[in-house]
Amino acid sequence: MPVFVLMYIWLTGDFQTIFGVNLKDTPTLGSKNTPRLLSEDIMSGGFEHQVHQNHSVFLYQGDSEEFYVGGTDFVIKLDVDDYHIIEKYSLKTTQQKQCQKGPCENVITVIEKFQDSLFVCGTNRLKPQCWTLFPSVNNQSHEIVESYVGIGISPFVYTQNSLSLTVEGDLYAAAPLDADGRSLQFRRKAGSRTNVWMYDNWVSEPTFISASWVERKDDPDNEKIYIFFREKNSDHSPEADPWISRVARVCKVDEGGSKRFFQNMWTSFLKARLVCGFPEESLYFNRLQDIYVMHAENWHDTRVYALFTSSWNSTAVCIYTIEMIEEIFENSTFKGYDKDIPQPRPGTCVKKSKGLPRATVSMVKDYPEMTEWVHSLHYTAPFYISSNNYTKIAVDRVQAADQRLYNILLLATDSGKIHKVLEAGSEPLIISQTQLSNSSAIQAMKLDSKKKKLVVGFSDKITTFDLQRCQEYNTSCADCVLARDPYCAWTTSGCTPTVTGGIQNIMNGEISVCSTTEKESQRVGRTKRETVSPSPLNLRTVHSVPQNVPFYLSCPIDSYHAVYSWEHGSHISPCLQMLSNCLHLIPSMAPENYGDYECVSKEKDYIRVVKRYQLTEQRIPEEKIDNQRYNIPCTMNDASALCHQIVWIVILQVAVWRILR
Structure with missing residues (x-):
């Protein structure tokens, strides 16, 4: 050496x-902590932007197959199969003609289906604005019917933190209330219900990551909206991490407090620390980066996949269930509070929140944090740890040939790659790494679980990543089975998209499932279970x-x-x-x-x-x-x-x- x-x-x-x-x-060869397969798919096909986009936002509803893209000064509706433009709408503002300095563009930051129309918001040259777009009479394009001030829904510049969510005709949003990015809070901003917002002392310099409504069909009055964010740590000691990751919740039926106390404020807001790491070593990934919520028929089983980064340049994925989160909110004590808890318990959903006792609302106002932390399903360690700098996550559920369901994590790196990771048991398997771009990071991505495709947006292009890339394991039955890819199974036609009766072994990849006639000829001097390629x-x-x-x-x-x-x-x-x-x-x-x-x-x-x-x-x-x-x-x-x-x-x-x- x-x-x-x-x-x-x-x-x-x-x-x-x-x-x-x-x-x-x-x-590194032979390591299970690296992708099993590398492939190149440098953005063939798709929709090319005429001008590179600094920021893009998607609205993709798989059921209706409507796909909208928002960029700088425009919204377009694309056909996701061949990427031709179905509709295009220009959202340049008249002020841009007089713009002399500063951000002159209208960068679209919000696209939502809201009250039977397309609701679009943008930065609008530091004056956030929203528009309601309806189909025109000939149903070939959109026309603006109304416009609104967009402060609190869209950021002033696209680099500022924001999020939006529509729930049964109501719009929820988080965006700065002033141009310097401060006064950021999660609010119900428009719709059929009362507008409500947060109490300033509840969060400290938050970065909102995601919000999700978890439906309870048998108990709609108890439905909650979960907010995932990180905030500045109040502990400023040198060994403390500067960020704390959180999950908070509010009740969908919350109308705020009475006119005399806490009017138009959430009366059901509670928050808890979201933990991902090694509790026994007090070592945590504290910087929440992205969230994917996989909804289940039974709300208890709804899963939250959370992507974290750390101060030592590693990323991790931790998995939670809504049942675990609810367990903390329903049973934990309140941090800093040592007296009897008033009834109804703070955070309880009631249809007439304006009539809640002052003692209950005061508890929410002054002690919204839970003492206990929300730990992940695997508790002692994250489900998956990597040295890759992941920026986005999506999760697909796949029914394999054995009729069992398996989850596939789709992780985007900051260098234009997609990692496909199998969740089967407690051990993750990195099935493949696909390089989609050598020149730019992934700005946005949406999963189409029905078509088994991932729609990916870059600064210069929008393209589709096919999740059923079975041709990559087509050399033999053993190669197909070793891939442990639930999208693919070995059949008489080779390695093909999974069908009932196809040959797979997702849990451990043992090639003994390949029948004798499909195994390759055995090599002289080797054991019978060891095989070689069919080449003479x-x-x-x-x-x-x-x-x-x-x-x-x-x-x-x-x-x-x-x-x-x-x-x-x-x-x-x-x-x-x-x-x-x-x-x-x-x-x-x-x-x-x-x-x-x-x-x-x-x-x-x-x-x-x-x-x-x-x-x-x-x-x-x-x-x-x-x-x-x-x-x-x-x-x-x-x-x-x-x-x-x-x-x-x-x-x-x-x-x-x-x-x-």
């Missing part, structure tokens, strides 16, 4: 650049190479959960990973280096030969050997950049080999 480090320092800065940059995001043994690439020159062999990495090795006679050498290739480097060809080579991968009990080579000796005159010494062939379909890197590595290995010899 010291020799290698020394030789690395001797080489030029050019080597360091080539060797380092491209390996940055490459997974004599199908090999032949290279004629002179003695005393460096040479390399390469085979593609099909699974990063496999272990690769090179076999040459009775000698087995480990794989040298370079990007998505497995290399075998020969510093200087000698007689013992000629012969047959096999690149072999092993994943669980599945062993296969990925590639075969035969090296034969090329006879050349002695005087030409020096000129051939570093003539490393790059004829194996490798990219030129990869070949360039391999040249450097071979030169380095030759130098090290000479020193050691």
Whole structure:
């Protein structure tokens, strides 16, 4: 190892650049903490913006298949199948013509279906405005019927924090009340019910992440709206995290207090700390980043998937149920309060909140925080931890061939990737990583669970990511089963979207489920349960190479959960990973280096030969050997950049080999 480090320092800065940059995001072979499969899908097809967007917002309702996109000065309705524009509406304001300085655009920040119309809000050149858009008579475009002041619904600039939610004809929103971004609170802003808002002392510099209505069909008067946010920590000690993540709730039927006390204020607001981390070590991910709520028929089973980041550059996913959250709100003591709790209990939903006793409302006003914390389903640790910087999360529920339901986490990174993570038992499995863009981060994404697609928005484009990418595991039954992808099953047609009777093993990926007739031919000298690819043994690439020159062999990495090795006679050498290739480097060809080579991968009990080579000796005159010494062939379909890197590595290995010899 010291020799290698020394030789690395001797080489030029050019080597360091080539060797380092491209390996940055490459997974480590054999590690279960990295994606099993890497794929490239650099935004083919979709809708291209004429001008790059700094911010975009989606409204996508899978049932109606209506898909609206809001950008700078426009709202468009797209056909999500072929991305042609169905309707387009320009929302440039007349003030923009006179704009001399400052943000002159109208960046759309809110699109909601509200009271049978399309409700749109934007920054409107630092004067937030909202519009109601109705279909015109010919039903081909929209027309503005009314406009409203948008303060408290849309931020003044798109970078400010905001959120919106519509529930049964009522609009809930959080947005700054002044241009500097302060006075941020969650309010019922419009609709059939009374407008209500928060008491300023309830939160400290909040960043609202998401709000969700959880329906109770058998008890609608007890329905709540849950608000997920982070706020500044009141503990300013050096070891304390600056942020605390929270879940709060308000009752849908809450109309505020009486005229004499707490009028137009939430009388049901309660909040609790949302914990994700390692409680036994007092180590927590405290910065809530994104939320996805997976609704269930029974409200108790509704799941909350929360994405957190930490001060040590890691991200985590923790999972909660509404039942767990309700348990804290219904039974915890109130932080800082040690007297008898008044009746009805603070936070109770009542249809006539204006008639609540003053003692109950005073408790909400002065002691809204629960003493106990909301812990995750897995309690002692997050469900999933990663060094990737995830920014968004969605979760799809998939019925596999065994008729069981499995959840798939779709995580967007800050570098334009989508990770597909299987939730099956307590152990996550990163099924795949797909690079959707090399140039921009994902601004918005919406899941279409019915069509099994993810609609993704970038600054320059909107595209669709197909979740049923079964062709990527189509080499064999074993390859399809090892993927453990509930979207895909092995059938007589290959690895295809899941159908009843297809072959899968989602829980552990054991290939024993592949029938004998579908297993590949067994390899001589190996156990019966170990199999290889169906390629005939004599199908090999032949290279004629002179003695005393460096040479390399390469085979593609099909699974990063496999272990690769090179076999040459009775000698087995480990794989040298370079990007998505497995290399075998020969510093200087000698007689013992000629012969047959096999690149072999092993994943669980599945062993296969990925590639075969035969090296034969090329006879050349002695005087030409020096000129051939570093003539490393790059004829194996490798990219030129990869070949360039391999040249450097071979030169380095030759130098090290000479020193050691």
